[in-house]
Amino acid sequence: MKRCLIVDDSRVVRKVARRIVEDLRFEADEAADGAQALEFCRKTMPDCILLDWNMPVMNGIDFLRALRREPGGERPTVVFCTTENDMSHIAEAMRSGANEYIMKPFDSEIIESKFNEVGLC
Amino acid sequence: MNSQDFDFVSQLLRKRAGIVLGADKMYLLESRLAPLARKEGLPSIDDLIQVVRSRRDERLITQLVDVMTTNETFFFRDKTPFEHLKEAVLPVLAQARKGQRIRIWCAACSTGQEPYSIAMMIDQQPALTGGVPVEIVATDISERCLERGRQGLFTQFEVQRGLPIQMLMHHFTQQDDHWRVSERIRSMVTFRKMNLMDPSYTLGKFDVIFCRNVLIYFDGPTKTEVMNRLAQSMNPGAFLMLGAAETVIGLTQAFEGAQDRRGLYKLSSKAVKAA
Ligand SMILES: C[S@@+](CC[C@H](N)C(=O)[O-])C[C@H]1O[C@@H](n2cnc3c(N)ncnc32)[C@H](O)[C@@H]1O
Numbered sequence: 001m002k003r004c005l006i007v008d009d010s011r012v013v014r015k016v017a018r019r020i021v022e023d024l025r026f027e028a029d030e031a032a033d034g035a036q037a038l039e040f041c042r043k044t045m046p047d048c049i050l051l052d053w054n055m056p057v058m059n060g061i062d063f064l065r066a067l068r069r070e071p072g073g074e075r076p077t078v079v080f081c082t083t084e085n086d087m088s089h090i091a092e093a094m095r096s097g098a099n100e101y102i103m104k105p106f107d108s109e110i111i112e113s114k115f116n117e118v119g120l121c
Numbered sequence: 122m123n124s125q126d127f128d129f130v131s132q133l134l135r136k137r138a139g140i141v142l143g144a145d146k147m148y149l150l151e152s153r154l155a156p157l158a159r160k161e162g163l164p165s166i167d168d169l170i171q172v173v174r175s176r177r178d179e180r181l182i183t184q185l186v187d188v189m190t191t192n193e194t195f196f197f198r199d200k201t202p203f204e205h206l207k208e209a210v211l212p213v214l215a216q217a218r219k220g221q222r223i224r225i226w227c228a229a230c231s232t233g234q235e236p237y238s239i240a241m242m243i244d245q246q247p248a249l250t251g252g253v254p255v256e257i258v259a260t261d262i263s264e265r266c267l268e269r270g271r272q273g274l275f276t277q278f279e280v281q282r283g284l285p286i287q288m289l290m291h292h293f294t295q296q297d298d299h300w301r302v303s304e305r306i307r308s309m310v311t312f313r314k315m316n317l318m319d320p321s322y323t324l325g326k327f328d329v330i331f332c333r334n335v336l337i338y339f340d341g342p343t344k345t346e347v348m349n350r351l352a353q354s355m356n357p358g359a360f361l362m363l364g365a366a367e368t369v370i371g372l373t374q375a376f377e378g379a380q381d382r383r384g385l386y387k388l389s390s391k392a393v394k395a396a
Contacts, residue, residue, distance in 0.1 A: 085277065087295055090286065101286040103277050110281045113195075117285050 001027045002120070003044070007037040007060065008052040008081070017050055017081070020108045024121050034058030038066055045072045048120055050111075051098075053082035053089070061096055068097040077118050081106060122151055126170045130154075130185070133173075137186050138262055139318045139343040153188045187263045191338070194231040196283035197238045202333065202362045205385045207242065207249060210360045214328050215251035217358055222254040226327040228317060228351065229335035230259035233270030233310065234279070237302055239331075240309040241292050258324055260315035267312045273302035317347050326356045333364035333384075341372065348373045352392045361386040 004026040006017045011032075018028040029046065031037035035058040037049070049067075053060040060080065067073040077099045082089075085103040093101055100114045115121045130150060131142040142150065151166060158169040161181065173181055197203050214223050227236040236259035243255055261267055280289055280300045293300040315322055317335065330351055336344045351361060352375035361376055363369070363384050369376045376386035 085295075087290065090290060094286065094290070102281060106281075110278070113282050114286075 001025065002047040003027045003029060005029045005031060005037060005040060005046040005049045005076075007031045007034065007049060007055070007063065009033055009055040010052075013052070017106075017111070020111050021050065023108065024112060024115060034060060034063030034066075037063050038070075041067055041070065041073065041076070046076050048077040048079065048115075048118075050079050050081050050102075053080065053084045053093075061093065064093070064096050064098060077120055079114055079118065081111075122147065122166055122170070126167065129174060130170065130189075133182065134186060134189055135340075137182065137318070138190070138316065139339045139347070140186075140189065141338060141340050142189075150189070154185070157184060157188050183264070187265050190261075190263050190266075192231040192263060192266050194234045194334075195279065196234045196288075198235065198283060198333070199365050199384075200283075202331070202384055203238060203242060205362065205379070205382050206239065206329070207246070209379060209382055209385065210329055211243070211249045212251075214358075214360075215249070215253050218253050218328070220253060222256055223250060223329070224325065224327045224356075225255060225257045225329040226324065226331070226354070227257065227259040228315075228330055228332040230261050230266070230270060230312070231263070232266045232275075232279075233259060233273065233312070234275075234283070235259070235331060235333065236270070236310045237273070237306060238283075240306045241288055244306060244309065245288075245291070255309070257310045258327075259310050259312050260324070261312075262314070262316045264314055267314055270310075271307075271312045273307045274299045275302070276300075317350075318343070320350070324354060326359075327354055328356050328359045329362070330355065330359070331362045333362060333367070335364075336367045337364065345372045349375055352376065352388060355388045357388065359388045361388070 004021045006014050006028055008014050009032050014030045021028050029040065031040050033055040051060045064078055079100040079102060080093045080098050081102040081104065083104045090101050099118045102110055102114050127147055134140045134142055154166045154169060158166050161169060163169050173185060225239060230236050236257050240257055243250060259270060276299060292303050292306050332351060348369060365384060369386055375389055375392040377389045379385040379387055
């Protein structure tokens with residue numbers, strides 16, 4: 001089973017996202033900020049990461065840049081999932097190594113469509 | 122709503138648009154007609170139907186048909202039709218047409234995601250058509266949908282269904298809460314109102330027809346009639362793309378399936394001779 005790491009500081013969002021990715025047959029793990037996520041990835045690289053932008057301690061974009069420098073860190077497919085919904089944020093995310101981008105609010109259809117886009121399901 | 126009213130509306134829909142409304146669709150009918158009654162300043166659906174019955178008000182009938190259409194669509198819907206277009210249709214046509222333009226018709230385009238998907242694909246890969254100019258005509262019975270298509274304005278939800286983020290970045294700009302497809306892409310598509318039931322339409326001949334997810338609403342004889350008419354609007358060697366739940370089998374001899382390409386058909390040589 002593929003593993004998906006859900007990175008978001010909102011417990012509610014993590015819970016909703018978990019339900020959706022589990023329905024898509026992923027094993028889900030959670031992290032509440034970028035630092036926790038990085039620590040997690042150093043132990044076990046997930047297959048994909050659903051990533052919020054604004055979080056305490058370490059935000060999503062800093063996490064992504066750090067991840068891509070880690071050994072094996074180029075492997076996970078990273079899908080941003082954030083309320084930042086303007087072109088400059090999208091462009092910055094893509095430049096920093098994101099594979100897809102979801103603008104909140106999201107639902108199962110959008111996650112499935114985007115996962116489909118990057119060959120995850 | 123009583124059953125007589127239901128029968129009246131469903132017969133009207135069938136006659137005007139070919140749409141068959143199952144007896145279990147009472148709820149659907151009510152949920153769609155209530156907002157129309159309100160918009161028309163009428164106190165109830167019963168009054169709305171009364172007005173339609175007695176006055177035979179064309180404008181109102183058109184609107185009633187419009188609200189009863191199901192307009193579900195999204196960018197690059199089902200993916201494979203667009204792969205067929207890219208791999209098996211456009212390269213063949215580019216060769217065959219040799220400089221003449223390629224004409225593509227989306228025969229039930231709803232709010233425009235389908236024709237715009239085709240336009241974006243062609244714009245991004247000009248080699249596909251070998252520089253041959255392409256014209257995309259998009260038609261629907263719903264004026265409400267066509268107007269949205271012409272504007273090219275989509276909600277955040279709509280641009281996240283089927284549209285890769287790179288394409289959003291490339292072809293759209295943000296406009297308040299919405300996303301607008303670029304002038305360049307919009308200019309590749311012409312929207313026109315057209316009823317597939319109308320026996321006298323004339324849009325010229327096409328090389329590709331996308332007629333997807335609309336035949337499902339029609340009964341067998343209507344499907345046959347509509348497909349045979351599509352055949353008459355096709356150049357020799359033209360292609361037809363149907364929706365995932367649609368087929369020509371048992372309905373018409375005008376088309377033959379393309380090998381290993383589900384949903385893709387070619388105008389049969391018999392049909393070419395007959396025309
Ligand atoms: C479900 S949408 C399909 C949109 C698009 N082709 C797709 O596959 O995503 C069906 C469309 O058919 C249109 N339609 C229904 N009856 C029609 C008719 N008689 N003539 C033309 N369009 C019709 C509806 O207005 C609606 O927009």
